[in-house]
Amino acid sequence: MSEWKFNRDAIRAFRFVRCGFDAQSGVAQLVYAFDDGPELIETITVPGAPFALDGARAAAVERALRLLHLITGVSYYKAAVPEEIRIDSYAIDADTAAFLETIYVNGLGEFAYRNGLNLHGRIKFPHGETAAPAAPVLGLREHALVAIGGGKDSLVSIEALRALDVAQTVTWIGGSQLIRACAERTGLPTLNIGRALAPQLFDYNREGAWNGHIPVTAVNSVIMVLAALLHGVDQVVFSNERSASYGSLIEGTGEVNHQWSKGWAFESALGDYIQREIAADLHYYSLLRPLSELAVARQFTRTDRYDAHFSSCNRNFHILGERPANRWCGVCPKCHFVFLALAPFMPKPRLMGIFGRNLLDDTAQTGGYDALLEFQDHKPFECVGEGRESRAAMAALAGRPEWREDALVERFAQEIRPQLDEADLRIEPLLVIDDEQRIPPRLWERLRAHLAA
Ligand SMILES: CC(=O)N[C@H]1[C@@H](OP(=O)(O)OP(=O)(O)OC[C@H]2O[C@@H](n3ccc(=O)[nH]c3=O)[C@H](O)[C@@H]2O)O[C@H](CO)[C@@H](O)[C@@H]1O[C@H](C)C(=O)N[C@@H](C)C(=O)N[C@@H](CCC(=O)O)C(=O)O
Numbered sequence: 106m107s108e109w110k111f112n113r114d115a116i117r118a119f120r121f122v123r124c125g126f127d128a129q130s131g132v133a134q135l136v137y138a139f140d141d142g143p144e145l146i147e148t149i150t151v152p153g154a155p156f157a158l159d160g161a162r163a164a165a166v167e168r169a170l171r172l173l174h175l176i177t178g179v180s181y182y183k184a185a186v187p188e189e190i191r192i193d194s195y196a197i198d199a200d201t202a203a204f205l206e207t208i209y210v211n212g213l214g215e216f217a218y219r220n221g222l223n224l225h226g227r228i229k230f231p232h233g234e235t236a237a238p239a240a241p242v243l244g245l246r247e248h249a250l251v252a253i254g255g256g257k258d259s260l261v262s263i264e265a266l267r268a269l270d271v272a273q274t275v276t277w278i279g280g281s282q283l284i285r286a287c288a289e290r291t292g293l294p295t296l297n298i299g300r301a302l303a304p305q306l307f308d309y310n311r312e313g314a315w316n317g318h319i320p321v322t323a324v325n326s327v328i329m330v331l332a333a334l335l336h337g338v339d340q341v342v343f344s345n346e347r348s349a350s351y352g353s354l355i356e357g358t359g360e361v362n363h364q365w366s367k368g369w370a371f372e373s374a375l376g377d378y379i380q381r382e383i384a385a386d387l388h389y390y391s392l393l394r395p396l397s398e399l400a401v402a403r404q405f406t407r408t409d410r411y412d413a414h415f416s417s418c419n420r421n422f423h424i425l426g427e428r429p430a431n432r433w434c435g436v437c438p439k440c441h442f443v444f445l446a447l448a449p450f451m452p453k454p455r456l457m458g459i460f461g462r463n464l465l466d467d468t469a470q471t472g473g474y475d476a477l478l479e480f481q482d483h484k485p486f487e488c489v490g491e492g493r494e495s496r497a498a499m500a501a502l503a504g505r506p507e508w509r510e511d512a513l514v515e516r517f518a519q520e521i522r523p524q525l526d527e528a529d530l531r532i533e534p535l536l537v538i539d540d541e542q543r544i545p546p547r548l549w550e551r552l553r554a555h556l557a558a
């Protein structure tokens with residue numbers, strides 16, 4: 106074993122070695138390996154231990170833990186993408202294997218595209234023939250664990266749940282101080298779940314591992330599912346908007362969605378899987394699924410409570426490396442998009458106060474905005490709205506005296522708009538509330554009324 110060296114081209118198999126949960130400490134261990142190389146151990150720490158789990162709930166925790174083990178493996182599998190996948194210590198059914206193959210192939214879509222790999226047909230999870238029995242009703246109490254990511258979206262959900270009097274715990278994974286500050290600003294109960302990746306992954310990255318984007322929302326979702334079962338609550342709430350279901354259209358390749366695990370296909374598949382195979386009364390849903398990015402942005406402007414605390418700029422969220430000095434780097438696709446999406450709905454001085462500058466009057470950002478508008482470029486691989494949303498937001502600003510003379514708005518009006526169909530530039534159709542969602546029916550009508558107000 107001491108002779109083993111990471112060599113991505115020589116590796117034959119990726120192994121799901123074992124997983125375990127210690128109810129006394131609240132620590133889950135997820136163990137993987139390549140061939141007979143060293144164990145790669147990821148740990149998840151759920152506060153609130155010791156957990157007293159009865160028979161049915163303990164069994165549901167074990168099923169959630171295995172699903173977490175299987176999904177979280179994507180971070181390690183991607184380092185070598187070997188031909189064989191082995192599961193050493195338990196068996197899975199065909200339904201689970203098919204679900205995992207969907208997550209790995211689609212969730213690694215951007216990774217595969219950027220690395221010139223074809224994962225279709227390559228990822229096969231070994232499975233048995235027996236189907237799992239139907240999941241029981243556990244009698245979970247009515248309470249929501251709401252994921253918070255430090256950006257605008259989760260804050261919109263938290264305020265909506267507050268308005269509807271739904272009991273909630275604001276929950277996040279990892280050590281981000283920015284997320285902590287937003288969570289504390291809500292004034293609601295909080296839960297911070299620890300996550301430590303196996304340290305060897307960073308060595309492997311330096312030693313030539315394949316690297317790239319992973320479906321991190323899938324990982325966070327199942328961590329939250331495990332935490333919900335441990336705390337005995339019946340809802341895991343995310344804030345993934347309708348626009349996340351649409352990827353970047355790449356000429357010659359087709360659609361590649363950076364945000365695949367924020368999309369509807371993933372949400373509906375995971376939500377159904379949980380109720381079928383883990384706990385029939387555990388509801389996983391996105392509160393913002395009926396809304397576009399622009400509609401979420403409009404909702405965000407309803408309160409200024411978080412203006413001095415939130416950031417959607419992903420540069421804040423690196424595990425390793427530098428963070429921007431002032432929450433908004435101002436040059437990445439998320440900064441570009443959030444500035445543009447908020448602008449039609451927020452007084453200009455408030456928006457300038459949040460970002461500390463006017464991104465739409467900065468010609469250095471022209472290329473970034475062209476990509477968002479899908480003008481001579483494709484939509485960036487980032488969590489940004491659809492091209493039609495960016496175009497409609499620009500068109501709205503072009504009609505406003507306070508914005509129309511800003512360099513990039515003026516450029517849009519003069520150079521890009523004449524090439525577009527005016528009928529496609531209306532903002533109102535993009536603000537319509539959609540019906541494709543899996544919000545519990547007891548909440549949906551009240552939520553719809555709140556969002557429409
Ligand atoms: C913060 C960020 O955007 N990170 C992405 C970046 O990683 P980078 O190397 O610059 O730094 P770290 O985040 O510190 O990661 C170090 C290495 O660790 C590996 N890794 C990390 C987390 C994980 O869960 N699994 C991992 O394997 C990875 O090898 C890193 O190199 O670039 C990476 C490569 O493209 C991305 O994988 C990093 O993305 C993070 C996983 C991440 O948390 N990103 C979110 C901010 C994010 O992209 N969210 C999406 C949600 C959509 C979805 O679920 O698919 C979004 O906002 O659109």
Ligand SMILES: Nc1ncnc2c1ncn2[C@@H]1O[C@H](COP(=O)(O)OP(=O)(O)OP(=O)(O)O)[C@@H](O)[C@H]1O
Nearest residue numbers: 252253254255256257258259277278325343344417
């Ligand atoms: N560290 C984290 N822990 C738990 N949930 C997270 C974490 N990071 C992101 N999420 C959740 O993942 C989903 C997608 O994240 P995303 O970054 O789009 O949302 P956000 O941070 O709320 O808003 P924005 O889009 O403005 O950045 C959201 O539901 C968010 O709450």
